[in-house]
Amino acid sequence: MRARARALRARGHNIHSVARSLSLPYTTVWHWCVDRPEPAVFGSAVRCFRCRPEQEPPPDPAAYAYLLGLYLGDGHLVTTDRVPVLRIYCADAWPSLMDACDEAMRAVLAKKVQRIQKQGCVAVQSTATHWPCLLPQHGPGMKHHRPIVLTDWQREILSAHPGHFLRGLFHSDGCRVSNRVVTRGKEYVYPRYMFSNRSMDIMGLCQWALDLLGISWRMNQPWSLSVARREAVAALDRHVGPKS
Template structure:
């Protein structure tokens, strides 16, 4: 007998395109058992999972704050892949250095799809938080073929309404995926004496101009000043704006 965690991990590895043989060797689970889980266990878990977007009158996800955070994570370091029988897997790849963010990502994913399976797949230096559902494309319609920076990324009106209501959760998700808080320094000569000054700054880096625009539009709505020092980076360095970011986002953890 295998516990639920082992089953989830084995199925998540298979969903990444791994062979049954390699998954069996890594997990110690027989290939026959993995095949049976694919055909019997996972579909039963998903069958009773209603989608708010598939109702006669589409509705937003119940936990909108968690959704805004997860959407920010997805736009940064996420992807959605089709699997068999109409099931999709969302994956958010996060650095092992930030276990608190990994926990927050898993909690948000479970909150958005509470009836579907969520697991963590360990990789070299990172963790892929993975959730399965037939409805991820309904909930995140930005899913599509190819890299996000090579296609149009725009929010649906119902998504924009959620971001407008929970802007800091959206910003926090973007920073936790593709941003950072750093300490810069400079030297000034005052009264003939050279002094070193340190100051905090937030950076957000993304290849997609559309995603950068979503980020800066949301910053503007919460009163954060920003600059774009180069083609890929958005910088927040003014003292008052950094203080706002520290209050609502803070360093990675």
């Protein structure tokens, strides 16, 4: 209620009109809006869409869906440091993936993004107090050793942007390959997508997003999913495409 009163006041309403519209005493509204204004909010709190008074949707929900897919695949959120650090590990072979990850972090929350060279990969990382607000799936240990469950607000975003979520998942723990089959002495080559993850919860989210788009899939291992039908590959191409 206090946030609503201050929001109305910020839009130019006087104390009387705010008190009347919210059915509050004049002195209460005056105390909230004039006598003791809230301290200024700085840093990532300004950009965190979950910490704004009205719980606004993300400014770029497609970028959030993509970033969440990357995080569930090759991401790690460190919360033991003084300020939380989100790291997404990208193989050296995919420089465009690093750029896409960088852009998604900035679109969602990050003010600055660093790239730290590791052996065979680059850690694209951002330090911000409010990353845990936006990635509630974080926790100690490996992801496949703990439950990975979407919140209601995350499920709403991903339901509207399943293609971007799948793009993040396949860009992290998936690939587009050429499958070769020899039938009656003749070789056939066709593309297919593979997604591998030891977390059954994350695998279930991948299956759910594929079902939302009507893309057929099958499990070739308990931890490995394949999209191989021609029309399914073509549909996934429109949302994911090969890494570069």
